[in-house]
Amino acid sequence: MAEEVMLIGAKGSPFTRRVETALKMKGVQYEFMEEDVSNKSPLLLKYNPVHKKIPVLLHNGKPICESLVIIEYIDETWKGTPILPEDPYERAKARFWAKFMDDKCLQPLWKSCSSQGEEQEKAKEEACELLKILDNELKDKKFFGGDTIGLADIAANFISHWFLIIQEVTGVEVSTKDKYPKLYEWIDEFVNCSIIKENLHPKEELVAVFRGRLQAATATK
Amino acid sequence: MAEEVMLIGAKGSPFTRRVETALKMKGVQYEFMEEDVSNKSPLLLKYNPVHKKIPVLLHNGKPICESLVIIEYIDETWKGTPILPEDPYERAKARFWAKFMDDKCLQPLWKSCSSQGEEQEKAKEEACELLKILDNELKDKKFFGGDTIGLADIAANFISHWFLIIQEVTGVEVSTKDKYPKLYEWIDEFVNCSIIKENLHPKEELVAVFRGRLQAATATK
Numbered sequence: 473m474a475e476e477v478m479l480i481g482a483k484g485s486p487f488t489r490r491v492e493t494a495l496k497m498k499g500v501q502y503e504f505m506e507e508d509v510s511n512k513s514p515l516l517l518k519y520n521p522v523h524k525k526i527p528v529l530l531h532n533g534k535p536i537c538e539s540l541v542i543i544e545y546i547d548e549t550w551k552g553t554p555i556l557p558e559d560p561y562e563r564a565k566a567r568f569w570a571k572f573m574d575d576k577c578l579q580p581l582w583k584s585c586s587s588q589g590e591e592q593e594k595a596k597e598e599a600c601e602l603l604k605i606l607d608n609e610l611k612d613k614k615f616f617g618g619d620t621i622g623l624a625d626i627a628a629n630f631i632s633h634w635f636l637i638i639q640e641v642t643g644v645e646v647s648t649k650d651k652y653p654k655l656y657e658w659i660d661e662f663v664n665c666s667i668i669k670e671n672l673h674p675k676e677e678l679v680a681v682f683r684g685r686l687q688a689a690t691a692t693k
Numbered sequence: 694m695a696e697e698v699m700l701i702g703a704k705g706s707p708f709t710r711r712v713e714t715a716l717k718m719k720g721v722q723y724e725f726m727e728e729d730v731s732n733k734s735p736l737l738l739k740y741n742p743v744h745k746k747i748p749v750l751l752h753n754g755k756p757i758c759e760s761l762v763i764i765e766y767i768d769e770t771w772k773g774t775p776i777l778p779e780d781p782y783e784r785a786k787a788r789f790w791a792k793f794m795d796d797k798c799l800q801p802l803w804k805s806c807s808s809q810g811e812e813q814e815k816a817k818e819e820a821c822e823l824l825k826i827l828d829n830e831l832k833d834k835k836f837f838g839g840d841t842i843g844l845a846d847i848a849a850n851f852i853s854h855w856f857l858i859i860q861e862v863t864g865v866e867v868s869t870k871d872k873y874p875k876l877y878e879w880i881d882e883f884v885n886c887s888i889i890k891e892n893l894h895p896k897e898e899l900v901a902v903f904r905g906r907l908q909a910a911t912a913t914k
Binding site: 531564605 | 759763781
């Protein structure tokens with residue numbers, strides 16, 4: 473039976489891009505279904521009834537949800553470039569940092585640019601502390617995964633691309649090369665990996681997406 | 694070299710108990726270091742400088758943090774009863790539900806009992822929806838892991854023990870056997886597994902802990 477791999481996602485979403493990166497690292501061919509997140513499709517609701525969120529990977533009709541869970545599934549299912557290392561302690565570290573990106577960094581980084589007044593000041597302070605932690609983690613390494621990109625690098629993709637663009641769109645300066653030199657070295661290495669570089673989302677499209685989101689956030693205040 | 698396994702935790706914490714359950718499933722001997730979470734030890738701050746939280750597993754001096762990450766490490770490091778299944782799709786499902794417990798259930802379940810007024814009503818409503826999802830997931834299964842307990846069951850330990858006690862202490866009724874029959878069957882099966890039963894935290898101690906936390910929450914309002 474021919475293998476069927478389908479990805480329900482949105483090209484502008486860092487979570488979708490994480491999964492695409494993992495599929496491309498494994499050389500897996502897949503069909504991409506662009507989801508309109510403002511008008512969710514019956515397909516998405518059927519395959520991710522719990523969260524109703526992208527991305528969803530369908531492998532021979534079986535759905536897998538949550539980007540980090542999907543990446544581990546891909547790593548365990550297909551040969552090719554490994555995404556997690558073999559050693560259990562190194563695997564634990566990769567999972568720890570990937571979880572850190574989602575649980576700790578995402579919200580404060582977004583808020584540091586999108587909120588206002590006191591809330592923004594607090595988010596900026598928090599974001600700076602988090603970026604310092606990441607900068608420090610990278611002090612002796614090229615990637616979070618060591619010499620090659622791994623789970624934590626893929627999970628940090630929103631820092632290397634999306635977060636820089638949000639800062640540009642909003643004019644808010646949170647991260648700079650001077651403050652986080654190792655993190656900026658990592659950004660440079662990461663976005664220049666061929667697999668990442670060839671699949672970066674066009675900046676002008678993301679600029680449009682963020683302008684829309686920021687306007688929506690302001691309108692609901 | 695003799696193996697050194699040390700767990701920094703608090704006996705009353707469901708997260709610590711998760712790790713203890715995993716260690717016991719593998720038959721790993723370990724030293725337990727009770728942490729005073731209101732006055733964190735230099736040891737905790739040294740080994741979990743990022744989150745400064747329990748539990749931390751020290752294996753031959755190397756720290757592993759975050760309970761779900763620790764459980765996967767334990768599963769990959771020691772033989773004995775498997776915690777995650779072998780099949781990648783089943784592993785993905787276990788990880789999905791374990792993550793669901795932490796990301797979605799913990800806060801609303803706690804708030805449904807500990808908050809007041811409108812906030813409480815909203816949390817209760819949300820908690821009921823989440824419990825319904827869990828009840829439905831268990832419809833054809835004995836455990837979240839299938840026939841035997843696995844990662845998601847261990848992650849759901851706060852529902853089987855802590856959440857029932859919180860409801861008793863506060864007098865708030867969120868979950869009942871009538872509303873969630875499959876979930877209550879699961880609770881019964883889970884707490885009666887020998888490894889869980891022999892290590893349940895004494896109810897009277899948890900009652901005292903929750904009374905303290907609820908008073909503290911009220912005092913800061």
